Amino acid sequence: MTAVADYAIVYELEIRPRRRLKRALARVIWAGLYLVRPKLALDIWRERHGA
Numbered sequence: 001m002t003a004v005a006d007y008a009i010v011y012e013l014e015i016r017p018r019r020r021l022k023r024a025l026a027r028v029i030w031a032g033l034y035l036v037r038p039k040l041a042l043d044i045w046r047e048r049h050g051a
Helices: 002-036 038-049
Strands: none
């Protein structure tokens, strides 16, 4: 049971923040692309979200 608790702590402190950082970075890059090439950015957004 201790190993599970240790893994949960590692996940919350190390893995989860990295995922948030990656998503935030992806949104910043997409926003920059939207400013430079809006049509391409919207095409990517639609493809990514299945719309």
